[in-house]
Amino acid sequence: MKIIKIFSQLLLVVIVSIIGYSIIQKDNPIEVVRGNLSYRPIPFTLEKTDDTICKMLIRSYYGSSQAITKKGDTYFFNDIGCMMIWLEEQPHKESIRLWVYTNDTNRWLNARLAHYTTRDKTVIGYGFGAYEKKNRDSISFEQMRSRMLKGENLLNPKVRKRLLENRY
Amino acid sequence: MIEIIELNRYYDNQKERFYALKDINLTINRGEFVLLHGVSGSGKTTLLTLIAGMDKPNSGIVKIEGEPIIKLPDQHLSKFRNQHIGIIFQHYNLLENLSVYDNIATPLIPMRLSLKEIDKRVKESLEIANISHKANSLASRLSGGEKQRTAIARALVTQASIILCDEPTANLDKANREMFLEILHKLHKLNKTIIVSTHDPIFNDLDYVTRWVSIVDGKIV
Amino acid sequence: MGFYCGWKNCIMNSILLNTNIAIFLLAEWIVWFILFIAFGVSIYILKKWDFQSYTPTQYKLEKYAYLVMVILVFAFSMKFILLPYFVFTMDKISDIVPGAMCSAGVISFNHYGMKLFFVKLLILLLLMVWLMINHYDLEAKKYPWFKLKGWLYLVIFMLISVELYWDYAFFNDIDIHKVLNCCSTLYGLLEGVNPLPFGLDKTRLLILFYLLYLMILSSTFSKQYFILSIGLLLFTIIGYYSVLYFFGTYIYQMPNHNCPFCMLQKDYYYIGYLLWGSFIGGIFLGVTTIIANLILGIDTQKLKILMTLLFTLFIVICSLYVAIYYIQNGVFLEPVKVEMVM
Numbered sequence: 001m002k003i004i005k006i007f008s009q010l011l012l013v014v015i016v017s018i019i020g021y022s023i024i025q026k027d028n029p030i031e032v033v034r035g036n037l038s039y040r041p042i043p044f045t046l047e048k049t050d051d052t053i054c055k056m057l058i059r060s061y062y063g064s065s066q067a068i069t070k071k072g073d074t075y076f077f078n079d080i081g082c083m084m085i086w087l088e089e090q091p092h093k094e095s096i097r098l099w100v101y102t103n104d105t106n107r108w109l110n111a112r113l114a115h116y117t118t119r120d121k122t123v124i125g126y127g128f129g130a131y132e133k134k135n136r137d138s139i140s141f142e143q144m145r146s147r148m149l150k151g152e153n154l155l156n157p158k159v160r161k162r163l164l165e166n167r168y
Numbered sequence: 169m170i171e172i173i174e175l176n177r178y179y180d181n182q183k184e185r186f187y188a189l190k191d192i193n194l195t196i197n198r199g200e201f202v203l204l205h206g207v208s209g210s211g212k213t214t215l216l217t218l219i220a221g222m223d224k225p226n227s228g229i230v231k232i233e234g235e236p237i238i239k240l241p242d243q244h245l246s247k248f249r250n251q252h253i254g255i256i257f258q259h260y261n262l263l264e265n266l267s268v269y270d271n272i273a274t275p276l277i278p279m280r281l282s283l284k285e286i287d288k289r290v291k292e293s294l295e296i297a298n299i300s301h302k303a304n305s306l307a308s309r310l311s312g313g314e315k316q317r318t319a320i321a322r323a324l325v326t327q328a329s330i331i332l333c334d335e336p337t338a339n340l341d342k343a344n345r346e347m348f349l350e351i352l353h354k355l356h357k358l359n360k361t362i363i364v365s366t367h368d369p370i371f372n373d374l375d376y377v378t379r380w381v382s383i384v385d386g387k388i389v
Numbered sequence: 390m391g392f393y394c395g396w397k398n399c400i401m402n403s404i405l406l407n408t409n410i411a412i413f414l415l416a417e418w419i420v421w422f423i424l425f426i427a428f429g430v431s432i433y434i435l436k437k438w439d440f441q442s443y444t445p446t447q448y449k450l451e452k453y454a455y456l457v458m459v460i461l462v463f464a465f466s467m468k469f470i471l472l473p474y475f476v477f478t479m480d481k482i483s484d485i486v487p488g489a490m491c492s493a494g495v496i497s498f499n500h501y502g503m504k505l506f507f508v509k510l511l512i513l514l515l516l517m518v519w520l521m522i523n524h525y526d527l528e529a530k531k532y533p534w535f536k537l538k539g540w541l542y543l544v545i546f547m548l549i550s551v552e553l554y555w556d557y558a559f560f561n562d563i564d565i566h567k568v569l570n571c572c573s574t575l576y577g578l579l580e581g582v583n584p585l586p587f588g589l590d591k592t593r594l595l596i597l598f599y600l601l602y603l604m605i606l607s608s609t610f611s612k613q614y615f616i617l618s619i620g621l622l623l624f625t626i627i628g629y630y631s632v633l634y635f636f637g638t639y640i641y642q643m644p645n646h647n648c649p650f651c652m653l654q655k656d657y658y659y660i661g662y663l664l665w666g667s668f669i670g671g672i673f674l675g676v677t678t679i680i681a682n683l684i685l686g687i688d689t690q691k692l693k694i695l696m697t698l699l700f701t702l703f704i705v706i707c708s709l710y711v712a713i714y715y716i717q718n719g720v721f722l723e724p725v726k727v728e729m730v731m
Contacts, residue, residue, distance in 0.1 A: 011604040
């Protein structure tokens with residue numbers, strides 16, 4: 001009986017050690033960062049951060065975006081279209097700071113001030129690329145958001161052909 | 169020892185309350201031979217039933233060897249009754265389809281004894297009750313006296329210290345009644361506590377009766 | 390779509406007319422009703438109970454107490470049958486609800502589902518504790534835990550009443566025109582995310598699985614109830630995840646199929662009932678054993694042996710599926726990585 005008691009205690013020590021060691025080593029991708037009251041975009045680690053909507057790892061800053069709520073909760077997206085889907089479900093949209101990574105100047109820019117193309121190759125495939133400089137085919141943030149919510153993007157087969165032929 | 173304190177058993181109907189037993193106080197020491205005497209309906213059988221724990225009173229206590237048996241949960245009460253109390257009923261209550269031997273062995277089943285021990289006890293009881301010659305006969309084939317002796321053997325087989333008899337001679341002829349009395353006398357010599365409920369005058373002349381208790385209209389007089 | 394039930398514009402969901410649901414709800418109502426009677430009598434008994442008394446009131450209470458105990462043992466036995474029947478019912482209606490492939494989709498349909506399921510498990514655990522206390526209370530002759538089990542019953546009855554409402558609300562809220570999630574959406578691996586608790590990987594998870602089993606056995610029979618408590622708590626978590634993310638895949642023979650409910654279906658010979666039944670039964674018996682020993686001060690050999698048998702059955706079923714797969718195929722299952730094509 002004494003041997004069994006010692007054996008139980010030994011097992012407990014081993015089990016707690018394994019769990020403790022695993023907790024220390026734990027390395028899950030980030031989905032949200034809280035307390036970002038500077039409302040500035042966070043330089044998140046690629047392949048360690050998840051898109052809030054599609055739950056995929058963000059592997060490139062190209063096409064990525066961030067949304068920061070009034071409370072400082074920062075959400076990440078690997079496609080601007082995903083951010084628009086997320087934004088639609090939020091209350092107090094105007095108070096949310098939106099940032100996009102521009103494809104021409106490679107920096108974070110206020111999404112409401114950026115310009116958007118409609119035929120870019122993006123991660124999920126919605127087709128909206130963010131640019132700091134306006135060009136002939138680019139549209140504003142509100143136009144991009146409206147098109148995204150109406151389904152007028154590259155993932156819509158009815159719209160895709162006309163978009164690619166520049167007839168939309 | 170059996171202690172009965174302020175025992176009451178009554179039945180309520182729409183108009184009134186009928187007392188089968190009222191304010192019974194009685195103490196019976198070990199080894200006593202007690203006769204409960206009274207006419208039919210006086211409460212003798214009710215008192216025996218309450219002592220055996222086969223019914224619950226409305227108030228009061230029944231203690232056997234210090235154990236308040238009325239308060240015991242059913243499983244404990246059954247076990248207590250099996251080990252301490254043997255009952256001989258007026259109408260024998262044998263299992264007609266079983267043999268005499270099996271009828272006597274039945275109370276030993278819950279005691280989980282070995283087959284050897286069961287056989288030993290059954291044979292002893294058959295001997296005391298003078299029914300050994302009928303061990304293999306079916307209970308349905310016995311005469312009244314033989315059935316009564318089988319019932320006695322069954323009451324003894326658990327080595328119970330208390331034997332309760334409810335009108336044991338009511339269905340017997342004279343010869344069998346005398347045989348029954350001889351067996352009771354044997355049991356009394358074995359220091360069993362015996363309580364007999366009867367209005368048979370054959371018990372009037374017994375010199376080994378230690379106490380007479382008369383019950384009239386549910387009260388001890 | 391519903392039907393008008395004729396009282397103040399109340400509309401009831403027509404899914405309530407499904408045979409399995411109707412039987413289930415009717416059974417729940419009947420059990421609740423007889424427990425309601427026992428509830429009323431129990432309050433009366435608890436207020437006036439005095440075992441040392443020999444008055445007519447106390448004798449009456451003892452008769453009522455016996456009646457209540459018989460009712461409760463019957464009703465509680467029914468509850469043990471109704472939980473698997475609840476799961477079976479959800480599995481059956483997954484056939485008529487779009488998107489749901491098994492109970493997983495149905496149970497997560499609305500906010501009642503999971504909390505209803507957990508309340509049912511909690512009720513079963515408390516019932517088991519009550520039955521254990523009742524057994525030893527009757528064995529003790531003087532009903533030393535009469536009031537404890539009385540109050541416990543009142544708590545159980547409250548939970549059963551809440552459960553009854555949630556049963557109705559859950560099924561009434563199911564809309565067969567709405568697409569549900571299937572288990573791959575609910576339990577499927579999120580990319581890059583380790584779903585296992587404490588940051589464990591599969592190897593460590595399995596090591597813990599078997600070590601915890603050994604620890605539960607050794608602590609039970611060496612009467613180390615504190616270690617047993619920790620063991621049971623951890624085994625509840627580790628056992629669940631082990632089945633979900635390892636052993637379950639061998640039952641389905643699909644490395645990415647992680648669902649606790651699909652194994653309850655006919656396709657898998659209903660093995661889920663035996664597997665989860667032995668797992669949950671073992672946990673509950675373990676908790677009951679701890680309560681018996683620490684609170685009542687009773688050493689419960691029978692409960693310990695039964696718990697051991699159930700856990701052993703659970704371990705054997707899980708291990709056998711892996712062993713049989715390996716013997717048949719010569720390899721272990723490997724998870725398949727899904728890549729997005731742009």
